[in-house]
Amino acid sequence: MGLWFTEKQTENFGITMKVNRTLHTEQTEFQKLDMVETEEWGNMLLLDGMVMTSIRDEFVYHEMVAHVPLFTHPNPKNILVVGGGDGGVIREVLKHPSVKKATLVEIDGKVIEYSKKYLPEIAGKLDDERVEVKVDDGFMHIANSENEYDVIMVDSTEPVGPAVNLFTKGFYAGISKALKEDGLFVAQSDNPWFKADLIRNVQKDVKEIFPITRLYIANIPTYPSGMWAFTLGSKKYDPLEVSEDRFHDIDTKYYTKELHKAAFVLPKFVSDLTK
């Protein structure tokens, strides 16, 4: 049958896929990094044995993290991406002409290096002149920023390993401080089927800091359960109140202006996690 990679997404369930070859394997300072060529999904980045992104389905995550907050803010100019060393969120951010500067703060330089090498379709915009790439601790970068960003996107790994601080109330308080007075942020929040408690806790923590707190979902086939959740916290602008004329044409494969609002209409058991 050849080589197959299996990710146990829970103790008792996982996904499995054919791997044509391993392109790179390394224990970095922070995590195990594997770049593999899969038959179904194309080149794929794994961190600590978990699927991070693949050529075939990366557009869902990257579009939905970027365009929902960027179309919610009326004039997003200065953007921060925490994590996201593969460059996919940055690529989408740059599709918005209002954006003057996008800063990427990724803790693990090896993620950037090998994404550029093996995922050029995703990482290809990291050298854009509007982009500043910093290899640094996102938590500390946030702690040292004040009244600076219009939109912050938290594109982290799971709350194990290097990302554990990115799921704390202190981090959300730091984000609030780092944002301008009308700023907003979005963070990936895992999935409602296997991580209901995590979503409930993030919602509770963000609500205590941001007057507008929302949850939205997207379908990502290589992520656990296929349903991925995103938490949006905003000081002023509500993603559900975006007027039609704010949307401009943008080249996407998943996001649409209609989906911008429909993504917040949650299945009942998911909606219950936000109450």
Added chain:
Amino acid sequence: MGLWFTEKQTENFGITMKVNRTLHTEQTEFQKLDMVETEEWGNMLLLDGMVMTSIRDEFVYHEMVAHVPLFTHPNPKNILVVGGGDGGVIREVLKHPSVKKATLVEIDGKVIEYSKKYLPEIAGKLDDERVEVKVDDGFMHIANSENEYDVIMVDSTEPVGPAVNLFTKGFYAGISKALKEDGLFVAQSDNPWFKADLIRNVQKDVKEIFPITRLYIANIPTYPSGMWAFTLGSKKYDPLEVSEDRFHDIDTKYYTKELHKAAFVLPKFVSDLTK
């Protein structure tokens, strides 16, 4: 590691899960039937090695197949379910007080027998006095019906084996004949990631017969890609035009009246399949 069941959902990708024990295995007249107890999803029905339903996530499929068409029709009384021998769709249909009769036509009596035995939470309403269960060929039942049903739900397996006739234009023409003049139907239509051509073909065929043809989606974690599609064909009523006062309270875990419409707001690459 013990016993794990792996379903190859494509040649190169699949899901894998821990199985505590096999409850029943049989080659029926039509297909291989396995009932297994899984650690993650509870008892699960497999047909020809493909996941059909599980205790933990069955509510998504059954609610979304049943309630979208039943709330679209203003007064659904006579209902036909083709396939669906596990009884889950019937259970949801009976939540609508307007329904006077629900007929289940399942080709494989063994599916009914072992669902009653091992999936009682799903199959428990098959003995309701409003339900008639027929072990028969759904294609032939449709061919012999005329102007009879308000709503037809096609809860079939994939278009291999016994269900191959249920994905043909002749079948949709038969459904149209079997429906009353204001009737509508819904059919499960696999997933947009791996079966784009199938969805495109079903949309094309149904559009040639029904004036209103729609596609909607739901997240089912044990089905390929986690995103499942449903085709709705209607002679008169549009699921997107349901007035607010038509919805009544109903006990669900996935479906809501807001999701009724949001489920039709498709990701761009899915929407493109309907054009």
